[in-house]
Amino acid sequence: MPALLRDHRLLLPLLLAPGVGYLLLFFGGPLASALIGSLRLEDGSFTLAWYVRIFTRPSMLRGLGTSIYYGVAPVVVSLLVSVPLSLAIRRHFVGRKLFSGLYKLPLAVPGIIVGLMIIVLFERGGFIDRAVAPLGLGLPKLVRDDWGVGVILASVWKQIPFMTLIITSAFAAIPEDIRFAGRTLGASRLATFFLVEVPLAMPGITAAVLLTFIGSMGSYAIPDIVGPPTARPLSVLMVNEFNQGRFPQVFAMGMVLSAFAVAVLVAYYTLTSRIGDAHGRGDTK
Template identity: 50%
Template sequence: MNEGKVKLTTLLLCLLPGVGYLLALFGLPLLRVVYGSFTSNEAGAAALTLDTWAQLLANPVFTDGLWFSLWLGIAPTIVSLMISLPLSALMQANESSRNLFGTLYKIPLVVPGIVAGFLVLIILDRGGMATRLLAPFGIALPRLVRDEWAIGAIIASAWKTVPFMTLIIAGAMASINKDILAAARTLGAGRLTIIARIQLPLAQPGITAAVLLSFIGSLGSYVIPSLLGPTYPLPLSVHMFDEGFKKGNWPMVYAMGTLLSVMAIAVLLAYYAIIGSLGRSKAAKG
């Protein structure tokens, strides 16, 4: 019995630094945000109230902003994934491609997000560089900046996200045992087969981490949607600052932050469910 207690105590002590760090820097602030969303700025209001949530969910400006926030989180992530997956695979092909693409994809890393936004604005806005270059050929670009689909914001977000996503996915692919790839080639597997049936499944943890980080970053972005997005709807990240922080309405800031977090968790759970379903389907076929 004493030996068991000693082992349990040792285990708890080993977990304390990591668990304590998560609780202190993530758990407690998150609880504070959730608690704050049920408070009110109005004098004489109850200690805990649903008034802030009622104002938030009853206002179509905020609900439209929520769905727009999800769009600005999901769309750049999908675009970045479609670019990062083949780019990461190409980097594993040989030393030359690794050196070439390994240098090119890192260039956006040193460019701040607001600078990336201004670059997209200068190039793709009406009267911008792209419009002037294509005008002599009679080619007119569609509206890509401040349009209703926020195409310019998606391009800028993806441009900044691709390097981070590629860095993670390429690292996951590079960690795959080379003997497995050599054995597949020996058995007659082509390059595309190796990518689809070996590299992508084995790199799935890295791909999931890349998707998670990219989605959260795009979901909470403020600068790029403010600069390149439409005037309506605005994402909740912009409303949090303009309607909450600027006006000192902290309960509304907390409520919007909580709602964004809940929706982010829901999207990520859906992602895990889809990945798990695809994995079970492949296993059943195999």
């Protein structure tokens, strides 16, 4: 073996070089370019005017709040559905293989198709509204409403399979012996789930939450099609600015969205690590 590989101090950087290089080239490079572009005027001078515009214009402030709302609300709903669904998939029942394939179908459907599907189904005068009309019933406004219910419905339909797939794998990775040990020590099935399985599956749950949050917060097609016209998220406003040729403003809006996504990542990992540390200290007492 060459002497270079025998030196452990050089082996670790060599092993990390491909991954780090990939991140720097395809993530760090574009991010740095966008940051520089967001700080420049047409004459080449540097300015913070594009960021000031985001935090002073009511439409953009409202767009930032809407982006965060569209990031959080679908994730909460999807998590409440995905965890029970992942537990059900673990059980053996008739048609389990067929169901395990069918629930993943939304992953292959583009967002623009999902938005059009929501319009066809839930718009007033749409398929469901006409179906319940003979019963004297009618749907409330669910498409382009002020609360963005249509956006949440579409995002949840897209997110549940992805989130369920990750959470199912996280629960499946827990050895059965650990579950049996909890039951043997007198814990109920519910207590074993919340006190043993959920903490062990938390890395997978965390990954599912963060990935779906970032995806839904930056989504463009679904909010543009079924979202309310009075509260457009930053992703939609970015396209409008792009069409008007204000590229520095587009870069600034993208950097703000990225900053919020990173802030959520840091806050979430900090919170979960503290919970894990507290749980670990409780176990050692």
